[in-house]
Amino acid sequence: MHDAEALPVPTHEPAAGEDRARAAPGGPRGSRDPAAGEPLNGLGAVEDPVAALHAPLPADPHDALVAVRRRTRALVAGLTVEQLERQVSPLMSPLVWDLAHIAAYEDLWLVHRHGQRPLLHPELAAVYDAFETPRTVRGDIELLDVAAAWEYLAEVRSRVEQVVAERGVDPELHEMVLQHEMQHTETMLQAMRLGALAPWLDALPGDGDASATGVELLDLPGGSGLLGAPAGVFSYDNERPRHERALAAFRIARRPLTVALWRSFAAEADGDRRWWSDEGWAWRARRDGPAGPPPDARDADVACHLSWFEAQALAAWQGLRLPSEHEWEHAAASGVLDDVGRVWEWTATTFAGYPGFEAHPYREYSEVFFDRGYRVLRGGSFAAHPRVATTTFRNWDLPERQQIFAGVRLAGDAA
The missing domain is CATH 1.20.120.450 (dinb family like domain)
Known part of the structure; x- marks a missing residue:
């Protein structure tokens, strides 16, 4: 995830007489010269x-x-x-x-x-x-x-x-x-x-429905819906305040796209300028090559390690687009999406504050990242605990990032 969790400057000064020059516990890295291959020990019993x-x-x-x-x-x-x-x-x-x-x-x-x-x-x-x-x-x-x-x-x-x-x-x-x-x-x-x-980690995020490709679309009606976290539950400042937004009818994939579809895109369309935005095409020219899922990933696996640029180009190749985060949250709250939580899912939305946003408990968590080109991801990944990755949780990262556990769920306008 992004480095949003910075340490703000403390406002409460240390007590008088505290030794600010006190040595760090154990000294700097390497001061104990541990054997390079020594397994980590002293942890007690650990889980799988x-x-x-x-x-x-x-x-x-x-x-x-x-x-x-x-x-x-x-x-x-x-x-x-x-x-x-x-x-x-x-x-x-x-x-x-x-x-x-x-x-x-x-x-x-x-x-x-x-x-x-x-x-x-x-x-x-x-x-x-x-x-x-x-x-x-x-x-x-x-x-x-x-x-x-x-x-x-x-x-x-x-x-x-x-x-x-x-x-x-x-x-x-x-x-x-x-x-x-x-x-x-x-x-x-x-x-x-x-x-x-x-x-x-190699076997994760694992396979979805072997018969699915990630382009089977559901039709959802438009209307007015709520976006954001409700009162009375823990949430981050960028999830608040909960507010009402109009939503046009749209289509969204039941599942995130699979490795099989990603491989088809990489083989047939990755080098075709038609599918890329100007910014994405410029990024592609600097890219070493398609990253995407590991080479040994199975076709039925949920595709992981896609950048936002790649997700957008693949969607265009399919005649589709990325969902807005409002569309994603509405569909997730409606309970119609499968395989949520396998990979973070890129959306078309630029990370910004909701109307009436107030920074809490410190502005460095969210506000300093608003309107700076970061894109919103939703849903969680196999590495994100469900206590963090709720339906309203907003992750964000730069569109070129490929190391994050991100894939895509395709969307489109109403037929």
Whole structure:
């Protein structure tokens, strides 16, 4: 996912006399010189990673916070220290950066903001801020090593328990923090797929209906419908306020398109200028070649790793288009879509605020990305927990991105 979960600058200063120069736990990456191939250990019992992806979570946000940490450990338990500390691509962070970022974010919101305590390691704030330290440089700077990152996570969690004992649970902040961790584990899984670090990922997102191609369309009537999250449930600021919008009749595919259809497009139409937008064609000229699903993906599998440009061109080749996010949400809420949650689904919509948008709890989550060319994705992926990927959840990314777990569900105007 995008790096939307930046650490805003704290407004509450550390207590007088706090040692700001305190050493980071365990020292910088490499200070312990672990064996490059040493398996990650000390985690205790872990679950099967595939089962952990969508395992049910407790309803209580504090209990869920504990369960999410077990999930994180399960997803990376098979990796070596070298794999966790290596940057597999400038597009992605070293996995150990994400682990320490999760700790820093939890400390900021549940200990510093909710508990009114100084940050555990203020000297690390800039290093683990997604805006201050962009992905391209995260492999070139000193980071906490693996042991230190896990220690940081454990120390922060101990502080959270102390705050909860004193002040209780803030349901909104706890939910935000646990969902933030799950968003980052999906980003970590993208890096693991790029670096071929986890063979168990190769079979995902898996197959859909072997008889379907992803172009079987459903007719939905027009009318007025609600868009956005209802009151009384956890949601992000970009999902609010819920509002009414007029919707023309449209058609939408029952399922996301399959690998078979993607391969037909790649073989027959990928190089045909007619199907591409000007911007997409220019991007294609810079592209190394069609990425799309892995070479060993089966024809019946749901197609994954499509850029927005490729999704748009494929839709045009079929005489169709991408759905708007309003169309997608209306169809999903109506219960007529199959295979939702296999891959993120590109929409035609540019990411922007809804009418009456108000940033909460900080503008860096959504507002700084509005109207800057990001496209909305809906539905979730095999790597996104259903607690995050609700019907109203809005993911977003740049149209050239191929490393994300994204495919497409085609749409069209009413016949």
